[in-house]
Amino acid sequence: MAKTHRIAVIPGDGTGPEVVAEGVKVLTAAADRFRIQFEFQTYDLGGERYLRTGEVLPEGVLAELKRMDAIYLGAIGHPQVKPGVLEQGLLLKLRFELDQYINLRPVKLYPGVKTPLRDKGPSDIDLVVVRENTEGLYAGTGGFLRKGTPQEVAIQTSVNTRRGVERCIRFAFEYCKKRNKKKKLTLCGKTNVLTFAFDLWERTFHEVAEEYPEIRTDYAHVDALCMWLIKNPEWFDVVVTDNMFGDIITDLGAVIQGGMGIAAGGNLNPEGVSMFEPIGGSAPKYTGQGVINPLAAIAAGQMLLAHLGHAAAAAAVEQAVVKTIQNDLKDLAAGKMGLSTSQVGDRVAGYVSG
Ligand code: IPM
Numbered sequence: 001m002a003k004t005h006r007i008a009v010i011p012g013d014g015t016g017p018e019v020v021a022e023g024v025k026v027l028t029a030a031a032d033r034f035r036i037q038f039e040f041q042t043y044d045l046g047g048e049r050y051l052r053t054g055e056v057l058p059e060g061v062l063a064e065l066k067r068m069d070a071i072y073l074g075a076i077g078h079p080q081v082k083p084g085v086l087e088q089g090l091l092l093k094l095r096f097e098l099d100q101y102i103n104l105r106p107v108k109l110y111p112g113v114k115t116p117l118r119d120k121g122p123s124d125i126d127l128v129v130v131r132e133n134t135e136g137l138y139a140g141t142g143g144f145l146r147k148g149t150p151q152e153v154a155i156q157t158s159v160n161t162r163r164g165v166e167r168c169i170r171f172a173f174e175y176c177k178k179r180n181k182k183k184k185l186t187l188c189g190k191t192n193v194l195t196f197a198f199d200l201w202e203r204t205f206h207e208v209a210e211e212y213p214e215i216r217t218d219y220a221h222v223d224a225l226c227m228w229l230i231k232n233p234e235w236f237d238v239v240v241t242d243n244m245f246g247d248i249i250t251d252l253g254a255v256i257q258g259g260m261g262i263a264a265g266g267n268l269n270p271e272g273v274s275m276f277e278p279i280g281g282s283a284p285k286y287t288g289q290g291v292i293n294p295l296a297a298i299a300a301g302q303m304l305l306a307h308l309g310h311a312a313a314a315a316a317v318e319q320a321v322v323k324t325i326q327n328d329l330k331d332l333a334a335g336k337m338g339l340s341t342s343q344v345g346d347r348v349a350g351y352v353s354g
């Protein structure tokens, strides 16, 4: 009997529950076909629970999540909850507490998907961003002086540890090697201005690079990289960067791969519990209408399968997504798909079942 994977499902806010339901549908179809055992346990974390009880992430729940094999997350963010409460108290807290030090974000344009980049196609847009996920400006260090006065000072510091930077860069080299495509790793930084933080990144990058002679290395300042991602996305294979720059360039990446309807990511702790999510938000205005695109959540499920060692099942889900786009969808945008959210899930699940 194969091992049972215990998956914590956090549907979350807004359209999160709708897209996660389709993701679970597809994971279940993949499990049936590839004889994988999943046990799903749902957690009602998010804005509704916070408004009802004041709880964001109770200690007991966190302890349970730490014992899971993976977490599958829909979306966090509620119009009646002050910005930051759920993001910091739930999403970032999970990333930090579970030490998910990599945020892996593939940027891949599938055939049939519209990209805003004129003259670029699937062979040009196929890269992966490895974003550091536990440090940098997200570490939460800083504070106010004389808050609320005309002399107010606000300080927010980027934290970069040798250990944190090195484990991220090492992961990126390994990933680039295993991916086995262009075998090129680009460090994205700002060495001309952030002369402490990115000095550490650059030195570490070159030191680790010595262990990977088969990987070509490259460097780009973050501003220039934003430009090249639009002009020449085909230059990139794997990009490694810090938390803040990774956040920004992956929204740009999501747009060139067809938008938030398709972009997914994994918060990875290669030695612990990882969490997979569509990278878009909770889209409150579409909630409950059945018009949101579940493909990003389904793609997050595909990453979950790959992470748990089910490469064939992950590949089947990817092929099913591609078929659904080619055969069944008019557009990837919410409300323009020509199918409802659950119909899209049905199509993908149908193709997975074969
Ligand atoms: C993301 C999101 C989060 C981030 C927010 C919601 C805290 O934008 O996953 O990219 O900044 O990391």
Ligand code: MN
Binding pocket: 247, 248, 251
């Ligand atoms: Mn973001």
